[in-house]
Structure formats: C-alpha cells, structure tokens
C-alpha cells in the first residue's frame with residue numbers, strides 16, 4: 289500500500305487548463321488568439337497520438353492550433369522552408385515540431401530554425417542558454433511541469449539535495465538547471481554512474497528520467513524522499529509504467545508521482561502555458577514598438 293502522498297499530475301494539469309481558459313478568453317477579448325502550429329512528419333503512431341492530444345488540449349482552452357503534416361519522405365529544405373513561413377506568421381505564436389524526425393532530417397537544424405520567440409518546446413539553444421543564465425524564456429515542458437507539480441503540493445526546493453537520473457537535452461539537463469536556479473544542490477546521474485544507488489539514496493528529491501522499468505526500487509531511496517517518475521515504458525502486459533517501482537517506493541517516499549497520470553499530463557499542459565506566454569510576449573513587443 290502506498291503511504292506516500294500521490295502527486296496527481298492529471299488533476300493539477302486539469303486545474304491549470306481551467307485557469308488558462310479564463311486567461312485565453314481575456315486575451316481574445318483584447319484581440320489576441322494564441323496560436324500554435326504543430327508539425328508532424330510521417331505516421332509514427334506514438335507521435336500521432338501525442339499530436340492529437342496536443343491539438344485537443346489547445347481546443348479545450350481556446351488556443352488556435354494548426355496541424356501541418358508531411359510525408360516521411362519530406363526533404364530537409366522543404367521542412368525548413370515551412371518553419372521559416374511559420375516564423376513569419378502573426379497568427380502563430382508557438383511552433384512545435386514533433387520529434388523524432390526521419391533520418392534524412394537534422395533535428396538540430398530544425399530546432400535551430402524555429403524562431404526563439406516561438407520556441408514553445410524550449411529546445412532551441414537560445415532558450416537553453418536563457419535557462420542557464422537565469423533569464424526569462426521558454427523552459428522545456430517536462431522540467432517546467434515537474435516544478436509546477438512540486439509547487440502545487442508545497443514541496444520546497446531551496447537547500448534540498450535533488451538527484452536527477454538521466455541527462456537528456458529535453459529532460460535531465462534542463463531539469464537540473466531549473467532546480468539549480470531554484471537554489472537546490474543538484475547531482476546528475478547517467479548510464480556511467482556507479483553505483484547509482486549511492487547517489488539516489490542521498491536525494492531529498494529524486495527525479496528519474498531514463499526509460500527503464502523497475503530501475504529504482506525501495507532500496508534505492510532515502511525514507512521520506514520526494515520521487516518524480518518521468519519514465520514511460522510498456523511492461524510485458526503492454527501497460528504503461530514508469531522507471532520507479534511504484535508500490536514499494538510509495539511505501540518509503542513522502543510524495544510520489546504515478547505513471548500514468550503524473551508527469552505526462554503536466555508536460556502537456558506546459559506546452560499550452562508556453563504558447564500563451566509566447567502570445568503575451570508578442571503583444572508586449574507590439575505595444576512597445578507602437579509607443
């Protein structure tokens with residue numbers, strides 16, 4: 289039986305969407321409809337399902353969304369040209385290119401072609417540089433969602449030892465920087481960290497973003513730790529599970545996120561938040577230019 293308090297990402301995200309509806313309605317009344325372009329290449333079922341979810345979320349809160357689809361054979365110049373067009377459009381405030389992309393296309397080039405002012409995924413080097421230098425900008429959705437979850441359950445971060453397992457550009461690295469910006473002491477672990485448990489057991493807050501079911505068990509955590517499970521894996525029965533043994537870790541932790549229903553819905557909702565932010569920034573720029 290899980291004794292830890294569940295951090296219900298699904299409920300927190302729902303409450304955020306409800307608040308966003310009001311914000312978007314207000315923006316509409318003032319003449320701006322936040323707009324998101326979602327670019328999908330090919331027919332990868334997981335990507336198609338993510339994109340569908342993102343479009344549905346936009347609809348729910350009143351954000352305009354446009355799905356732009358390309359066949360898997362699309363050339364890199366063709367895709368970059370489309371991004372260039374979207375960069376120029378006034379009705380599109382955020383651009384998201386669903387990853388992964390087919391191998392003839394450089395993800396790096398695609399990310400760097402998106403205007404940093406429309407980089408709602410927060411993957412552009414300028415966004416990551418802003419995060420690193422503690423400037424306002426777009427923070428990648430998963431780390432931003434983790435922060436919001438912790439805030440929602442009043443877990444303080446300053447002075448805590450945060451251990452992050454995973455160092456990807458989209459989760460581990462930006463999460464570590466974000467925690468550092470919030471005055472945590474941060475340890476980053478990866479596939480060459482040995483022994484992993486030596487580090488994870490020291491965590492007041494443990495973030496696991498690896499993609500390996502069962503990586504973290506009860507013996508790997510400190511009693512009372514806050515455990516954030518980013519991992520998404522299919523077990524042998526096809527069920528979605530995280531990287532953390534939920535039941536046993538839940539008996540030792542103080543807070544834990546479930547999979548599904550934890551970090552996933554928060555990641556989705558932060559895309560909406562970034563799109564609204566992009567539209568607000570654009571408006572502010574217009575007003576300043578008009579003065």
Ligand code: NDP
Nearest residue numbers: 430454455456459478479497498499518519520551552555
């Ligand atoms: P990546 O594959 O890009 O990175 C995985 C990281 O885990 C790497 O840094 C790797 O180390 C490290 N790693 C691999 N094996 C071990 C190990 N045995 N011990 C310690 N570290 C290890 O994955 P992502 O960051 O993109 O995603 C991680 C997981 O989170 C996946 O399951 C993904 O599906 C999920 N995810 C969930 C999201 C959500 O919204 N819930 C959003 C994004 C991702 P090294 O660098 O040395 O190779």
